[in-house]
Amino acid sequence: MAIPQHFIQELLARADAVEIVGRYVQLKKTGANFSGLCPFHSEKSPSFTVSPSKQFYHCFGCGKNGNAIGFLMDHTGAGFVEVVHDLAQQYGMQVPEDDRSPAERARAAEDTEKRATLSSVLAQAAEAYRKHLRQSQRAIDYMKKRGLSGRVARDFGLGYAPEGWRALASVFADYTDPLLQESGLVIVSEDDEDKRYDRFRDRIMFPIRSVKGEVIGFGGRVLGDEKPKYLNSPETPVFHKGRELYGLFEARQALREHGYALVTEGYMDVVALAQLGFANAVATLGTACTPDHVQKLFRFTDSVVFSFDGDSAGRRAAHKALEAALPFATDVRSVKFLFLPPEHDPDSFIRAEGPDAFAEAVKQAVPLSRFLLEVASEEVELATAEGRAHFAAKARPLWQLLPAGALAQQLLGDIAEQVQLGVHELQALWGLRTAAAKRGPSRENHPGSYGQPPAPQGQAQRPRLAPFRPPTIGAARRVQPASRAARALQIVMTEPAAWEALSAADHQLLCDLPSPHGPLFTWLDGQFLDFGSQPWSALREALRGHEFEAVAVAEVNKVPPEIESDPAELRNILNLEKRARHAAAMQRAAEAGDIDRLQRLLRENSENADTDSGEAA
Numbered sequence: 001m002a003i004p005q006h007f008i009q010e011l012l013a014r015a016d017a018v019e020i021v022g023r024y025v026q027l028k029k030t031g032a033n034f035s036g037l038c039p040f041h042s043e044k045s046p047s048f049t050v051s052p053s054k055q056f057y058h059c060f061g062c063g064k065n066g067n068a069i070g071f072l073m074d075h076t077g078a079g080f081v082e083v084v085h086d087l088a089q090q091y092g093m094q095v096p097e098d099d100r101s102p103a104e105r106a107r108a109a110e111d112t113e114k115r116a117t118l119s120s121v122l123a124q125a126a127e128a129y130r131k132h133l134r135q136s137q138r139a140i141d142y143m144k145k146r147g148l149s150g151r152v153a154r155d156f157g158l159g160y161a162p163e164g165w166r167a168l169a170s171v172f173a174d175y176t177d178p179l180l181q182e183s184g185l186v187i188v189s190e191d192d193e194d195k196r197y198d199r200f201r202d203r204i205m206f207p208i209r210s211v212k213g214e215v216i217g218f219g220g221r222v223l224g225d226e227k228p229k230y231l232n233s234p235e236t237p238v239f240h241k242g243r244e245l246y247g248l249f250e251a252r253q254a255l256r257e258h259g260y261a262l263v264t265e266g267y268m269d270v271v272a273l274a275q276l277g278f279a280n281a282v283a284t285l286g287t288a289c290t291p292d293h294v295q296k297l298f299r300f301t302d303s304v305v306f307s308f309d310g311d312s313a314g315r316r317a318a319h320k321a322l323e324a325a326l327p328f329a330t331d332v333r334s335v336k337f338l339f340l341p342p343e344h345d346p347d348s349f350i351r352a353e354g355p356d357a358f359a360e361a362v363k364q365a366v367p368l369s370r371f372l373l374e375v376a377s378e379e380v381e382l383a384t385a386e387g388r389a390h391f392a393a394k395a396r397p398l399w400q401l402l403p404a405g406a407l408a409q410q411l412l413g414d415i416a417e418q419v420q421l422g423v424h425e426l427q428a429l430w431g432l433r434t435a436a437a438k439r440g441p442s443r444e445n446h447p448g449s450y451g452q453p454p455a456p457q458g459q460a461q462r463p464r465l466a467p468f469r470p471p472t473i474g475a476a477r478r479v480q481p482a483s484r485a486a487r488a489l490q491i492v493m494t495e496p497a498a499w500e501a502l503s504a505a506d507h508q509l510l511c512d513l514p515s516p517h518g519p520l521f522t523w524l525d526g527q528f529l530d531f532g533s534q535p536w537s538a539l540r541e542a543l544r545g546h547e548f549e550a551v552a553v554a555e556v557n558k559v560p561p562e563i564e565s566d567p568a569e570l571r572n573i574l575n576l577e578k579r580a581r582h583a584a585a586m587q588r589a590a591e592a593g594d595i596d597r598l599q600r601l602l603r604e605n606s607e608n609a610d611t612d613s614g615e616a617a
C-alpha cells in the first residue's frame with residue numbers, strides 16, 4: 001500500500017496549497033499569506049491562514065494545520081491514499097507503486113474491487129429493506145409508535161427485513177453467491193454448506209454508512225422483546241465496529257450547526273434524537289468507544305459530548321470513553337460526559353422534559369477534567385493518606401494519556417491538590433521532569449500525520465504529543481532568542497531559496513555545526529542535490545524517520561506563519577556565527593600564548609570587516 005515517500009514530496013512540491021485550500025475556502029491575500037474563514041470551526045473573522053512559502057495552512061482559532069494533503073483529508077474525510085491519487089491525477093502525475101511486488105499489487109487491486117463489490121451488494125440489500133418497510137404495516141406501526149416520521153426514516157434509509165429465512169433470495173439472483181456471506185447478509189451453516197439463511201429477519205434495519213455515504217453494514221432491531229434486541233453485521237472487509245460510528249455520515253451538517261457531536265449508545269437513540277432536533281448524534285455500534293472513534297469524530301468537530309445511562313453499565317462505558325478521548329483532548333477541543341437520570345435515555349428525556357432542557361443538560365455535562373478526577377477518586381478514601389496515595393496512583397495513567405498543554409498542566413495541579421502535595425512534589429513522585437522541560441515541543445502534533453492512529457494506549461512511556469501553542473501575534477514577534485543554528489535551520493527549511501543563495505563555504509560551515517543542526521543541514525544539502533528547491537511541506541515528508549525529524553519539525557513549528565523567512569537574515573546569521581568563531585579562535589590563541597596565530601586571526605578579522613559590515617547589524 002505504501003506510496004513512495006519521494007513521490008509524496010514531488011506531489012506536495014507540485015500541488016499549490018493556496019490553490020487547493022482556495023477551492024473550499026475564500027482566501028484573501030494578507031501580507032505574505034492568504035487568510036479566510038476557517039472551515040474547521042465556526043468563526044466570524046478570519047483566523048485561518050495559508051502560507052504560500054511554507055505550503056502549509058494554519059488556524060489560530062482551532063489549531064488545525066497541515067499541508068495540502070492533510071487539508072483535503074480533513075475537509076473531505078477522504079483517506080490518505082485516495083487524496084494522493086486524486087491530486088496526482090489533477091497534476092498529471094502517475095502514482096508509482098514500485099515498492100510492491102506484482103502479487104501485492106494484484107492483491108491490493110482485488111481488495112479495492114472487493115470492497116466496492118461488497119458495498120454495492122449491501123446497497124442493494126438496503127434498497128430491498130427500504131421497500132419492505134413500505135409494505136409492512138407492522139413495521140410502519142412500530143416506527144410510528146417510536147415517534148419516527150417518514151422523513152427521518154428516509155434520511156437514515158431505514159428499512160425492514162421481513163420474516164422468513166430466505167427473503168434475500170428474491171433480491172439477489174444467486175443466493176449462493178459467496179459475496180452474500182462475505183457481506184454478512186447471509187449465514188452459511190457450519191455443518192451443511194447447503195444450509196443458508198438471512199442473518200436479519202423480522203427486524204427494523206438501520207443501514208450503517210461510511211463517512212462517504214456507502215453502505216458498509218447494518219444494524220437490526222427487533223420489533224418486540226425478542227432477543228437479541230440488537231444485531232449488527234459481522235466484521236467484514238468493509239465494516240469494522242471499532243472504527244465506525246452510526247449516523248456520522250448523516251450528522252455531518254448538523255455537527256457544524258450544533259458545534260458538537262453527541263455520542264449515544266445505540267442507533268435508535270441517534271434516529272430518535274434526529275427526529276427531536278438533535279441531528280448531531282452518533283452512536284458506537286455495540287462496542288465501547290475506541291480511540292479510533294474519537295479520532296474520527298474530531299475530524300468533523302472540536303467538541304464531543306458522550307451521553308450515557310446513569311446505571312453501572314453506563315459508568316463503565318463512560319470510563320472506556322474517557323480513556324479513548326484523553327489522548328485527543330488538546331487545549332482547543334472539548335470533551336464532556338452527560339449522565340442522564342437512570343430512568344431516561346436521551347429520547348425519553350427530551351420527550352419528557354423538552355429539547356431546551358436537554359440542551360441545558362448538555363451544557364451542564366461533566367467536563368473531561370472533572371470526570372477524570374471523579375474516576376480516580378471512585379472507591380477511594382480521600383480523608384486518609386493511604387487513600388490519597390491510591391487516588392494519585394489511579395489518576396496517573398489517565399493523566400498520562402493527555403496530550404501536553406494547558407489542560408494537562410492544570411489537571412496536574414488539581415491532582416496535586418487532592419493528594420495534598422505540591423505540583424513539584426507530585427512531578428517528582430511521578431518521575432516527571434519539570435513542566436517546562438517535559439512540555440517542550442518534542443514532537444509535532446499534526447502536520448501530515450494522515451490520520452494515523454495514535455500510539456496504542458496503555459503504554460505509559462510513549463512519547464507525549466507535543467503541545468499545540470497557538471502563537472499570538474504579539475508573542476510571535478518576540479520569537480525566543482533561538483540559537484543562531486536553530487534560526488538558520490528555520491530559515492533554510494521554510495525558504496527554499498535561502499539555501500541556494502549560500503556559498504559552498506557557507507554550506508560547509510552549517511554542515512559542520514554540532515548535532516543536531518549540522519546533520520540536519522547535511523541532510524538538507526543532500527535533499528537539495530536530489531530534488532532541488534522544495535517547499536517545507538515536501539521536506540517535512542522527506543524527514544520522516546530521520547534521526548532528528550522531531551528537532552527539525554519542532555523548530556519549523558516555532559516559526560509563526562506570518563513571518564516570512566528572509567535569505568538576508570540567513571547571511572546575517574552566518575556572519576555573526578563566523579565572527580563568534582573567529583573571536584573564540586582568537587581567545588584560544590591568546591590563552592595559549594600563540595602570538596603568530598593571534599596576529600594572523602587579527603589580520604583576517606580586519607579583512608572580513610570590510611566585506612560583511614554592511615550586512616550585519
Ligand SMILES: [Zn+2]
Nearest residue numbers: 038041059062
Ligand atoms: Zn479553525
